[in-house]
Amino acid sequence: MSAPSTPVDTVDPGGLAAALSALREGAPLVQCLTNVVVAQWTANTLLAAGASPVMVDNPQEARACAGVAGGVLVNVGTPQEETAAAMTEAVAGAAEAGTPWVLDPVGAGALAWRTRIAHDLLGRHAPAVIRGNASEILALDGGTGGKGVEGVDAAEDAMPAATALAHELGCVVAVSGRVDHVTDGERVVRVSNGSPLLTKVTGAGCALGALMAGFTAVVADRLVAATAATAVFTLAAEAAQRAARGPGSFAVALLDELDRLQPAAVADGVRLS
Numbered sequence: 001m002s003a004p005s006t007p008v009d010t011v012d013p014g015g016l017a018a019a020l021s022a023l024r025e026g027a028p029l030v031q032c033l034t035n036v037v038v039a040q041w042t043a044n045t046l047l048a049a050g051a052s053p054v055m056v057d058n059p060q061e062a063r064a065c066a067g068v069a070g071g072v073l074v075n076v077g078t079p080q081e082e083t084a085a086a087m088t089e090a091v092a093g094a095a096e097a098g099t100p101w102v103l104d105p106v107g108a109g110a111l112a113w114r115t116r117i118a119h120d121l122l123g124r125h126a127p128a129v130i131r132g133n134a135s136e137i138l139a140l141d142g143g144t145g146g147k148g149v150e151g152v153d154a155a156e157d158a159m160p161a162a163t164a165l166a167h168e169l170g171c172v173v174a175v176s177g178r179v180d181h182v183t184d185g186e187r188v189v190r191v192s193n194g195s196p197l198l199t200k201v202t203g204a205g206c207a208l209g210a211l212m213a214g215f216t217a218v219v220a221d222r223l224v225a226a227t228a229a230t231a232v233f234t235l236a237a238e239a240a241q242r243a244a245r246g247p248g249s250f251a252v253a254l255l256d257e258l259d260r261l262q263p264a265a266v267a268d269g270v271r272l273s
């Protein structure tokens, strides 16, 4: 297991700033099994924030890679037989090595096969974090999902489902939306930073899940890790919005702002409740 390098254990602005410092110092290897829409964007997001991505999604290598990675992202956005088999291998490797893994149940509820894949993975070994939009989190608790990969529910409406999943699996559940809600089943943290432009580019949620995998590699408290990823991503988005003319320049500016974001700016700018 890659031991968290920094004992960050408070969900307060200072703790989130320390988490970003830990990410930059640790530069953890983050294995991503993600969808074909967002793979390059996700890798660039991790690099800009300070982590080290590796996109290993074949069944031959996924288990071994999960054994040496600091964190693993499993994102079911464009599943194929091969990548689904690789996800099973990666989760097994994560279980053996104690590597934290993050599930992003993209499109759960809206499409049956991927919903079964998500449930099957959850039944094998509990993730550190489940991260999804509200409709996807509701779907894991029996809901019907969103409009394809888009959420149609508010994050607060998914909190009963998120809390139930957190208790059942002993994990953190991060529900994204205008106000992100993160819970470990006992504590709930709301982060109200962000930009509506995040909904005008594909892969924002997917990139956020990858960042959560990175933060779980360096921060022991998974509630702090998931909240730190959310704070860092949404604060960078606010800065990117100021520099952007629309979705295209926003996406580019978001990478620049992730790279530029300082821990002190996280402490100053995050809006928690």
Ligand SMILES: Nc1ncnc2c1ncn2[C@@H]1O[C@H](COP(=O)(O)OP(=O)(O)O)[C@@H](O)[C@H]1O
Residues within 6 Å of the ligand: 132, 133, 134, 149, 150, 151, 176, 177, 178, 179, 180, 193, 194, 195, 196, 197, 198, 199, 203, 204, 205, 206, 208, 230, 233, 234
């Ligand atoms: N209306 C909004 N205003 C500001 N930020 C938002 C809004 N909707 C989503 N976000 C942000 O966009 C990112 C992705 O969330 P979301 O769109 O819910 O996920 P997904 O892309 O998986 O559907 C999160 O960081 C969230 O904070």
Ligand SMILES: Cc1ncsc1CCOP(=O)(O)O
Residues within 6 Å of the ligand: 035, 037, 038, 077, 078, 106, 149, 201, 202, 203, 204, 205, 206, 207
């Ligand atoms: C458009 C699309 N279709 C399948 S996966 C995917 C990307 C979804 O990305 P996100 O959930 O981050 O918006």
Ligand SMILES: [Mg+2]
Residues within 6 Å of the ligand: 106, 107, 132, 133, 149, 205, 206
């Ligand atoms: Mg998504």
